[in-house]
Amino acid sequence: xxxxxxxxxxxxxxxxxxxxxxxxxxxxxxxxxxxxxxxxxxxxxxxxxxxxxxxxxxxxxxxxxxxxxxxxxxxxxxxxxxxxxxxxxxxxxxxxxxxxxxxxxxxxxxxxxxxxxxxxxxxxxxxxxxxxxxxxxxxxxxxxxxxxxxxxxxxxxxxxxxxxxxxxxxxxxxxxxxxxxxxxxx
Amino acid sequence: xxxxxxxxxxxxxxxxxxxxxxxxxxxxxxxxxxxxxxxxxxxxxxxxxxxxxxxxxxxxxxxxxxxxxxxxxxxxxxxxxxxxxxxxxxxxxxxxxxxxxxxxxxxxxxxxxxxxxxxxxxxxxxxxxxxxxxxxxxxxxxxxxxxxxxxxxxxxxxxxxxxxxxxxxxxxxxxxxxxxxxxxxx
DNA sequence: TCGTTTCGCTACTTCGAGTATCGAAACTGA
DNA sequence: TCAGTTTCGATACTCGAAGTAGCGAAACGA
Numbered sequence: 001x002x003x004x005x006x007x008x009x010x011x012x013x014x015x016x017x018x019x020x021x022x023x024x025x026x027x028x029x030x031x032x033x034x035x036x037x038x039x040x041x042x043x044x045x046x047x048x049x050x051x052x053x054x055x056x057x058x059x060x061x062x063x064x065x066x067x068x069x070x071x072x073x074x075x076x077x078x079x080x081x082x083x084x085x086x087x088x089x090x091x092x093x094x095x096x097x098x099x100x101x102x103x104x105x106x107x108x109x110x111x112x113x114x115x116x117x118x119x120x121x122x123x124x125x126x127x128x129x130x131x132x133x134x135x136x137x138x139x140x141x142x143x144x145x146x147x148x149x150x151x152x153x154x155x156x157x158x159x160x161x162x163x164x165x166x167x168x169x170x171x172x173x174x175x176x177x178x179x180x181x182x183x184x185x186x
Numbered sequence: 187x188x189x190x191x192x193x194x195x196x197x198x199x200x201x202x203x204x205x206x207x208x209x210x211x212x213x214x215x216x217x218x219x220x221x222x223x224x225x226x227x228x229x230x231x232x233x234x235x236x237x238x239x240x241x242x243x244x245x246x247x248x249x250x251x252x253x254x255x256x257x258x259x260x261x262x263x264x265x266x267x268x269x270x271x272x273x274x275x276x277x278x279x280x281x282x283x284x285x286x287x288x289x290x291x292x293x294x295x296x297x298x299x300x301x302x303x304x305x306x307x308x309x310x311x312x313x314x315x316x317x318x319x320x321x322x323x324x325x326x327x328x329x330x331x332x333x334x335x336x337x338x339x340x341x342x343x344x345x346x347x348x349x350x351x352x353x354x355x356x357x358x359x360x361x362x363x364x365x366x367x368x369x370x371x372x
Numbered sequence: 373t374c375g376t377t378t379c380g381c382t383a384c385t386t387c388g389a390g391t392a393t394c395g396a397a398a399c400t401g402a
Numbered sequence: 403t404c405a406g407t408t409t410c411g412a413t414a415c416t417c418g419a420a421g422t423a424g425c426g427a428a429a430c431g432a
Contacts, residue, residue, distance in 0.1 A: 008377025030298025108294025112216025194408025
């Protein structure tokens with residue numbers, strides 16, 4: 001019944017190419033100057049093709065971030081070890097070329113665009129929130145607080161200095177966040 | 187020698203009016219839709235008058251934030267008490283209508299605008315950084331880290347939810363930050 | 373070969389930041 | 403009272419970027 005392949009010309013598989021061009025362009029020109037026209041040119045694709053797949057620049061950026069972050073690496077160990085490695089993983093990802101700037105950009109765009117905020121919440125934040133709630137055994141509001149602290153701190157540093165956070169400060173951040181976890185069973 | 191009053195028509199004192207209109211417009215329409223045209227109209231002032239006083243929308247927003255925050259209330263007491271009250275003060279200010287959205291907006295604009303970032307750093311962050319270094323007796327990089335954590339967390343919550351952080355979480359934030367201060371002399 | 377869908381391309385609309393110009397208004401000093 | 407200086411409001415403009423529309427061509431299944 002359900003046709004494996006829908007009718008008509010199939011979509012060319014250029015998502016990965018577009019994501020790569022997006023991060024590269026943001027890295028080189030910054031979020032504001034990374035126009036959809038330039039991204040399309042960098043990917044060797046027409047602008048209309050991009051708008052056929054993602055409804056807006058913010059949605060494209062969000063999808064690009066979801067792809068760039070990927071799944072949270074599963075870590076076994078105590079809750080402190082899990083939390084600490086998650087902080088370092090987030091810091092490393094945000095440090096990758098273009099990722100931090102894209103994140104901060106889409107974040108700001110989302111502030112007064114409820115539609116984009118919805119996309120950002122459901123596609124990017126919620127998956128990690130759910131995994132962390134499960135891994136840490138903490139309630140939703142607690143995990144949301146931890147995400148605010150970690151991501152907010154990393155992005156603030158990125159925005160204020162233009163550079164990702166140095167390792168020593170990431171260490172301090174991880175230590176601080178671990179310190180607020182209840183003393184723990186496992 | 188130095189003339190108390192320069193030649194020509196004196197500037198009308200509309201800075202406070204413009205700041206009020208700026209926050210009101212940002213609160214009602216969001217950072218993106220708070221255009222300079224609308225702000226000028228809200229203040230009953232010509233757009234050219236605004237651009238005669240501030241070089242860009244971001245600079246206007248920064249000046250507005252400097253005005254809205256004002257000086258850090260001096261608090262006597264232990265370093266923990268000082269830090270805790272500073273966190274609550276920052277959270278309260280960011281919660282005021284329009285302030286959080288304006289802050290997040292100008293913050294994002296600054297990411298790829300080095301000129302604006304310079305303005306933001308020198309006019310908004312540095313004064314508080316210096317006061318805190320003095321009050322807490324902590325080195326610059328330590329105070330910068332604390333500012334990243336506090337402001338980053340508050341703005342991330344604001345951006346992700348559209349609402350300021352609830353008091354219980356502000357308490358948790360203050361407690362967490364106080365916890366990373368060295369045990370202290372005063 | 374026909375119907376369907378995506379492709380690239382070009383042209384367009386819309387909107388906001390920032391600039392330019394100009395006559396009127398507000399002040400100082402003579 | 404008048405000349406010089408500076409700011410004011412108003413209008414019109416340039417420029418760049420998001421997003422849309424319409425097209426003929428290409429890539430598939432039937």
